[in-house]
Amino acid sequence: MTTRTRIGDSRAPTGSAGKAAVAGATFIIRPARASDIAFVTAIDERITGIGKMAYWSDVFERYSQQRTGERFFFVAAPPAKAAEQHVLGFIVGEIRAWEFGSAPCGWVFALSVDPSMRLHGVGEALFEQLSAAFRNAGVNKMRTMVAQDNRLHLLFFRGEGMMAGPYIQLEKDLG
Amino acid sequence: MKLQIASQLAIFAVLELTASSDGQLSVAEIGQKYGVSSHHLAKVMHVLARAGLVRSVRGAGGGYWFSGNIRRVTLLDIIELFEELGSDHSNASRSRAVTDEARALHQILAEIDNIARATLGSITIATMLKLAERHRANARQPAARLG
Numbered sequence: 508m509t510t511r512t513r514i515g516d517s518r519a520p521t522g523s524a525g526k527a528a529v530a531g532a533t534f535i536i537r538p539a540r541a542s543d544i545a546f547v548t549a550i551d552e553r554i555t556g557i558g559k560m561a562y563w564s565d566v567f568e569r570y571s572q573q574r575t576g577e578r579f580f581f582v583a584a585p586p587a588k589a590a591e592q593h594v595l596g597f598i599v600g601e602i603r604a605w606e607f608g609s610a611p612c613g614w615v616f617a618l619s620v621d622p623s624m625r626l627h628g629v630g631e632a633l634f635e636q637l638s639a640a641f642r643n644a645g646v647n648k649m650r651t652m653v654a655q656d657n658r659l660h661l662l663f664f665r666g667e668g669m670m671a672g673p674y675i676q677l678e679k680d681l682g
Numbered sequence: 683m684k685l686q687i688a689s690q691l692a693i694f695a696v697l698e699l700t701a702s703s704d705g706q707l708s709v710a711e712i713g714q715k716y717g718v719s720s721h722h723l724a725k726v727m728h729v730l731a732r733a734g735l736v737r738s739v740r741g742a743g744g745g746y747w748f749s750g751n752i753r754r755v756t757l758l759d760i761i762e763l764f765e766e767l768g769s770d771h772s773n774a775s776r777s778r779a780v781t782d783e784a785r786a787l788h789q790i791l792a793e794i795d796n797i798a799r800a801t802l803g804s805i806t807i808a809t810m811l812k813l814a815e816r817h818r819a820n821a822r823q824p825a826a827r828l829g
Contacts (some may be wrong), residue, residue, distance in 0.1 A: 655796060655797070655799075655800035656800070658803065658804070661800070661804035662753075662756075662804055662806060662809075665805055665806070665809045666753075666806065666808060666809050666812070668812065668816075671801065
């Protein structure tokens with residue numbers, strides 16, 4: 508499952524900053540490979556400030572190698588023929604079922620784009636690829652959970668049409 | 683939750699300006715669609731202009747155009763120009779509450795306020811335009827079936 512997207516074409520928002528500098532470049536969305544995990548870790552560390560190689564290696568093992576029809580780990584990367592291979596962004600999700608009666612639905616629990624590649628449609632292409640994977644797997648609902656102060660992800664998911672759902676997130680201090 | 687009329691008008695005005703084909707509309711044109719007087723709407727536009735979200739073009743054929751970024755400006759940005767959302771359920775206010783019951787109620791109301799702020803702060807003008815378009819498409823569907 509691979510799709511090719513040209514940066515600066517229809518997926519990229521019009522008037523996005525830096526578009527001219529990368530216009531004409533292309534990227535593809537494909538399943539993650541073991542060799543991608545160092546790049547995934549680096550993007551995540553750049554954004555969160557915490558390096559989590561063991562975590563992302565574990566996510567790769569569980570979400571790329573097991574239950575592959577219902578777990579998905581996609582990356583945006585330069586086309587296969589490109590001289591330099593790296594990762595521009597990634598998305599991870601899975602189909603979850605029957606949590607407090609919830610019918611099977613797609614869950615997105617990780618999405619990051621290299622900050623230098625934002626506003627070029629990379630996140631949108633990843634999101635669409637995961638949506639298609641969920642649809643192909645037979646679910647018609649997609650969910651995620653984002654912190655109230657996580658403005659970047661909230662704006663993105665809202666922009667992709669996600670709305671508040673019927674569940675309320677609850678938590679309790681265990682200290 | 684309820685929004686003040688001025689906040690609602692400001693949101694509608696910004697949506698009209700951003701959806702307009704030439705990006706510029708007069709106060710009268712916007713007011714006509716929503717059934718409000720130009721005088722009332724002019725006050726709202728003045729607040730939006732002072733915040734740098736719209737700019738005015740004077741003279742015949744003049745009007746307003748949106749000068750913000752539709753992918754960055756949120757509903758909360760606009761609403762906060764006109765009203766303070768929710769009541770005062772801050773920690774300071776909570777600590778002033780006389781009883782434990784009042785403090786507990788403050789905590790729950792603050793929770794609701796936080797969710798409202800997070801929701802309004804996550805909807806950009808671009809997202810609102812998409813939502814409105816979806817409603818327009820849904821409204822067209824029954825007519826298409828009948829036709």
